[in-house]
Amino acid sequence: MKGAGHRLVVCAIAVVALVWTLASLVTLVYWSGLALWLAGAIAAGTFAWTLRVYLRPTQAVPVNETSVNRQSV
Amino acid sequence: MSGVVERTVERLDVQRSRLQLHWVTVGCFAIVIAFADGFWLTSMQGAVGAMQRNQKPLGRWLRDSTLMLPLYILGVVLALVLARRLFGRSPSRLLKFGATALLVTVIGSAVGIIEVAASSAYDYRLQTASLEQKVAFDHSHNEVPPAAAGTPAPKGCTGLCAQKELTLYTHLKAVRLAAGLLFFSNLALVLWVLMLRGDRLWRSPTTDQHDAVVESSRAIEAVLA
Numbered sequence: 001m002k003g004a005g006h007r008l009v010v011c012a013i014a015v016v017a018l019v020w021t022l023a024s025l026v027t028l029v030y031w032s033g034l035a036l037w038l039a040g041a042i043a044a045g046t047f048a049w050t051l052r053v054y055l056r057p058t059q060a061v062p063v064n065e066t067s068v069n070r071q072s073v
Numbered sequence: 074m075s076g077v078v079e080r081t082v083e084r085l086d087v088q089r090s091r092l093q094l095h096w097v098t099v100g101c102f103a104i105v106i107a108f109a110d111g112f113w114l115t116s117m118q119g120a121v122g123a124m125q126r127n128q129k130p131l132g133r134w135l136r137d138s139t140l141m142l143p144l145y146i147l148g149v150v151l152a153l154v155l156a157r158r159l160f161g162r163s164p165s166r167l168l169k170f171g172a173t174a175l176l177v178t179v180i181g182s183a184v185g186i187i188e189v190a191a192s193s194a195y196d197y198r199l200q201t202a203s204l205e206q207k208v209a210f211d212h213s214h215n216e217v218p219p220a221a222a223g224t225p226a227p228k229g230c231t232g233l234c235a236q237k238e239l240t241l242y243t244h245l246k247a248v249r250l251a252a253g254l255l256f257f258s259n260l261a262l263v264l265w266v267l268m269l270r271g272d273r274l275w276r277s278p279t280t281d282q283h284d285a286v287v288e289s290s291r292a293i294e295a296v297l298a
Binding site (some may be wrong): 006007010011014015020021023024025026028029030031032036070 | 144
C-alpha cells in the first residue's frame with residue numbers, strides 16, 4: 001500500500017500532464033481552425049471504416065463440405 | 074472522492090508499469106525532437122508568417138516548443154510501444170534499433186508537420202484577413218499583378234483572389250520544405266539519442282517480476298516473523 005505522499009505526487013503530475021496536453025491540443029485547434037480537424041477526423045473515420053469493411057475476412061464454404069451435404073440430402 | 078483518487082492513482086501506476094519504458098529516454102527523445110521542430114517552426118514563421126504574429130524568435134521558439142512537448146512525449150511513447158511490439162523479439166539488433174529509430178522519426182515528424190501546418194493555417198487566415206481589410210479600404214489594391222515570377226498563375230483569378238492564391242501557394246511550399254527538413258533533422262537527432270541511450274529503451278519485464286517476487290517474499294517473511 002502506498003502512502004498519501006505518493007498519491008499526491010502522482011495526482012499532481014497527472015493533472016499537470018493533462019492540462020499541458022489539453023493546452024497544446026487547444027493551441028493546435030485554435031491555429032488551424034476546428035473545421036480542418038473535423039474534416040480530418042471525418043476523413044480518417046471514413047478511411048478506417050472502408051478498410052474495416054473491405055478487408056473483413058470472408059467466410060468461404062469449403063467445396064467438399066457442400067458436396068457432402070448434397071449427398072446426405 | 075478519495076476512493077476515486079486512489080483508484081485512479083493505482084490505475085495510472087499499473088498503466089505506467091505495463092508500458093515498461095525508460096521514461097528518461099522518452100523525455101530525451103521528446104525534448105530533442107520538440108525543440109528541433111520548434112526551431113524550424115519559428116524559422117518558417119519568420120520567413121512567411123503573418124506580421125501580426127511577429128515576436129522575438131528566441132522567446133517564441135522556447136514557448137511553442139515547450140507548449141507542444143506533451144504531444145511529442147505521446148508520439149515517442151507510441152513509437153516505442155509499437156517498435157517493441159513489432160520488432161522487440163527480433164534477434165537482429167540492427168533491425169530492432171533501426172526500426173525503432175525510423176518509427177520515432179516518422180511519428181515525431183508527423184507531430185511536427187501537424188504543428189507547422191496548423192501554424193501556417195493560422196498565418197494564412199491572418200494574412201488573408203489583412204488583405205481583405207486593405208482591399209476594402211483601398212480599391213487600388215485590386216490592380217495587383219496576378220502572379221509573381223516562378224509561381225503558377227491562377228486562371229481567372231485576379232486582384233484579391235490572386236493575392237490569396239499566392240499566399241496559399243507560399244504556405245504550401247513552406248510546409249513542404251519544412252516537412253523534409255523536419256524529417257531529416259529528426260532522423261539525425263533520433264540516431265544521436267539512440268547512440269547515447271539505446272541500451273535503455275525498454276524495461277525488461279523480468280526486472281519488474283523480480284522486484285515483485287522480492288517484495289512479496291519480504292511480506293511473507295514479515296508475516297511469518
